[in-house]
Amino acid sequence: MPSDPPGFELPIRLLLGFRVLIDELHAELARQGHPDLRPMHGFVLQAIMRGSDTAVELGRTLGVSKQAAGKTIETLERLGYVERACDPRDTRRKIVRLTAHGTDSLVRSERVFDELRARWAEVIGPQRLRELEADLRKVTPPDLFRLDVPGWFGAQ
Amino acid sequence: MPSDPPGFELPIRLLLGFRVLIDELHAELARQGHPDLRPMHGFVLQAIMRGSDTAVELGRTLGVSKQAAGKTIETLERLGYVERACDPRDTRRKIVRLTAHGTDSLVRSERVFDELRARWAEVIGPQRLRELEADLRKVTPPDLFRLDVPGWFGAQ
DNA sequence: TCCATACAGTCGACCAGGTTGTCCACCATG
DNA sequence: CATGGTGGACAACCTGGTCGACTGTATGGA
Numbered sequence: 001m002p003s004d005p006p007g008f009e010l011p012i013r014l015l016l017g018f019r020v021l022i023d024e025l026h027a028e029l030a031r032q033g034h035p036d037l038r039p040m041h042g043f044v045l046q047a048i049m050r051g052s053d054t055a056v057e058l059g060r061t062l063g064v065s066k067q068a069a070g071k072t073i074e075t076l077e078r079l080g081y082v083e084r085a086c087d088p089r090d091t092r093r094k095i096v097r098l099t100a101h102g103t104d105s106l107v108r109s110e111r112v113f114d115e116l117r118a119r120w121a122e123v124i125g126p127q128r129l130r131e132l133e134a135d136l137r138k139v140t141p142p143d144l145f146r147l148d149v150p151g152w153f154g155a156q
Numbered sequence: 157m158p159s160d161p162p163g164f165e166l167p168i169r170l171l172l173g174f175r176v177l178i179d180e181l182h183a184e185l186a187r188q189g190h191p192d193l194r195p196m197h198g199f200v201l202q203a204i205m206r207g208s209d210t211a212v213e214l215g216r217t218l219g220v221s222k223q224a225a226g227k228t229i230e231t232l233e234r235l236g237y238v239e240r241a242c243d244p245r246d247t248r249r250k251i252v253r254l255t256a257h258g259t260d261s262l263v264r265s266e267r268v269f270d271e272l273r274a275r276w277a278e279v280i281g282p283q284r285l286r287e288l289e290a291d292l293r294k295v296t297p298p299d300l301f302r303l304d305v306p307g308w309f310g311a312q
Numbered sequence: 313t314c315c316a317t318a319c320a321g322t323c324g325a326c327c328a329g330g331t332t333g334t335c336c337a338c339c340a341t342g
Numbered sequence: 343c344a345t346g347g348t349g350g351a352c353a354a355c356c357t358g359g360t361c362g363a364c365t366g367t368a369t370g371g372a
Contacts, residue, residue, distance in 0.1 A: 007269030014174040016296035021167040113163030124291040135280040140172035
């Protein structure tokens with residue numbers, strides 16, 4: 001009967017696993033025409049695509065202030081991933097939309113993630129990978145897109 | 157035969173798993189007398205305990221500049237987790253040591269991590285948990301303590 | 313109809329934690 | 343004993359958060 005590892009290994013392995021996948025994703029995205037996309041931009045673009053179309057809404061989804069969301073939108077606008085337009089029905093609001101470049105990055109990310117998952121399946125076996133995902137689903141919150149991730153790690 | 161989930165679920169589950177563990181650790185640490193310890197401080201204290209006893213050495217271990225390591229040490233010194241003393245054999249060096257408070261936080265972290273791991277084992281089964289850890293070991297770098305994590309997520 | 317309130321966005325000040333560059337004091341070697 | 347490498351500190355800067363204050367635009371109730 002195998003002995004259990006110390007408890008601190010588990011969170012570190014989870015973080016390293018995340019890092020490996022995200023690092024490889026962004027190395028590949030850089031090769032495919034998206035060299036200045038940062039890890040967190042992916043989450044932001046996902047949130048925008050899924051309907052967070054204003055700074056306030058995006059801030060709520062990501063768990064940051066509307067000002068922080070506004071700054072991130074500004075960055076992504078400067079990089080050409082999103083564009084802003086006025087809402088004709090409520091002139092206070094500015095609607096954020098993905099550009100073709102932004103959509104392209106998400107399409108490519110999706111494909112790369114699938115490829116990376118297939119590589120993991122080769123290493124640990126497809127059945128074990130499905131079990132790993134199923135097990136993680138049991139111990140993590142159900143909502144995939146409520147990450148609260150920006151500024152979480154070092155934040156106050 | 158079950159169908160595979162989209163590839164992007166895997167990294168998010170890994171990150172969420174990490175977050176769940178770290179959030180619960182720090183909630184418990186706050187209850188046990190360490191309310192102002194931040195997630196990344198744990199990694200820094202670990203690195204110090206494992207022998208990174210100067211700013212330069214700590215920076216090398218954590219993958220950041222010596223200046224950044226120095227700032228972090230300053231913060232932990234202000235919070236009472238480490239103390240600095242001059243090296244009598246090399247007056248340039250300032251040795252960083254854990255205080256009793258710092259050691260206490262690591263001892264408690266270890267215990268809490270073990271408890272959290274036991275809770276996961278109850279949910280998904282001890283054998284499945286060991287398999288999960290073994291599988292992650294196959295797809296992540298071997299060195300647990302070379303995280304390069306400070307400033308990684310949003311960094312340039 | 314008008315006014316009070318709610319709300320979207322922006323600006324400014326601040327902070328944390330990273331970076332690079334520079335400098336100084338010290339050690340170690342030839 | 344000069345010289346090169348090293349540990350630490352300082353300054354300037356960047357990013358990406360925070361909060362508070364302010365503007366302008368709905369919107370619903372008196």
